Amino acid sequence: MWENAAPPPENEPSKPPARRPKSEEDLVLWAQILLCLAAIGFVLAAKFLAWPVYPELRRAFAAAMQPDQTLLLTENRNLVKFTEQTAEELADSARSMWDDFIATPESAxxxxxxxxxxxxxxxxxxxxxxxxxxxxxxxxxxxxxxxxxxxxxxxxxxxxxxxxxxxxxxxxxxxxxxxxxxxxxxxxxxxxxxxxxxxxxxxxxxxxxxxxxxxxxxxxxxxxxxxxxxxxxxxxxxxxxxxxxxxxxxxxxxxxxxxxxx
Incomplete structure (x- = not known):
């Protein structure tokens, strides 16, 4: 009953690995690029509209773009650092601007x-x-x-x-x-x-x-x-x-x- 059974191949060629979908690293990279572009757009809008938060953003940008003392180009010198450093500051500014908008009285x-x-x-x-x-x-x-x-x-x-x-x-x-x-x-x-x-x-x-x-x-x-x-x-x-x-x-x-x- 085993006469017609095909013997297993001795050296079966390996199949090429299936093409993996877009890696998470690429997605993170594109997300960072978009975040940086959004941050730059926000800063330009703040400058054009003369928002009072603009000088603070400019100082934060200058600090973020300073090179590390150990290496000329490191992860500490990029726009991502700028967006991270200013996120909390922007949140505080938004709260203050909203507080001014709703006209908080001197006493309540x-x-x-x-x-x-x-x-x-x-x-x-x-x-x-x-x-x-x-x-x-x-x-x-x-x-x-x-x-x-x-x-x-x-x-x-x-x-x-x-x-x-x-x-x-x-x-x-x-x-x-x-x-x-x-x-x-x-x-x-x-x-x-x-x-x-x-x-x-x-x-x-x-x-x-x-x-x-x-x-x-x-x-x-x-x-x-x-x-x-x-x-x-x-x-x-x-x-x-x-x-x-x-x-x-x-x-x-x-x-x-x-x-x-x-």
Whole structure:
């Protein structure tokens, strides 16, 4: 019964391997290329539209393109590094821009019996890692602190004040508390004439109720530079500077940072 069984071939030629589909490496490469092109397009758009985030993007790009000290061409010198380094910064900028768009008021009223701060504020203090310059010449008396207070505009009940009010005569110079880029400079229903400056690590400072503004969005400023003058624009009962500190889009009590400022 085995006479017709064909013997197995002694040396059967091996079949060529089937052509593999496009490798994951190629897909990752193309994804990186597209990501880099998108990042470049975003930077060019920011420059063309004069967005205040453009100077920060330009600095991040320059840092990402610096060659490694050990090798001239390494993976540390490419556009992918630029996109990775600026992703978190862009997210912080988007949150801040959205916060400006929805016009966060200087203070917020909570429902009756609710003692927690508004969603965009925290009750504790925060001090940036870099030194701060006091935002007025010399020192100034604090007229209203951070947190719950009786509504100074004559409203019923309490509101949550998200900054410190510093007494000063109208026309007193307002100084930048640290180096940074002006994110916003304009008029606000509650803040009046105000300036918002972006510093490092997602930190920001805000200056409100100003009389005149000497800088505009997108400008780079240095600590101690005159930003404008004290006024009483917006919801203000008299001339003073309303000062805020923000970290990653959230307001914190600036009293400790102001106390330690030079």
């Amino acid at each position: 009223r909570a429902p009756h019996g609710k003692a927690s701060p508004p969603a965009y504020a925290r009750e504790d203090a925060y001090t940036p890692d870099f030194p701060l310059r006091f935002p007025l010449p010399g020192q100034s008396r604090k007229t209203s602190g951070y947190g719950w207070r009786t509504d100074p505009m004559g409203g019923l009940g309490d509101d949550f004040h998200i900054g410190n009010d510093l007494a000063a005569a109208e026309g007193t110079p307002v100084l930048a508390a640290a180096d940074g880029v002006v994110r916003a400079a304009g008029s606000h229903k509650s803040y009046g004439n105000y300036i918002r400056i972006l510093h490092g690590d997602g930190d920001e400072t805000l200056y409100a109720h100003m009389q005149y503004l000497f800088v505009k969005a997108g400008e780079t400023v240095t600590a101690g530079q005159t930003l404008g003058t004290v006024g009483e624009t917006g919801n203000a009962t008299g001339p003073h500077l309303h000062f805020e500190i923000l970290h990653r889009g959230l307001r914190y009590d600036p009293a400790e940072a102001l106390q330690n400022a030079s």
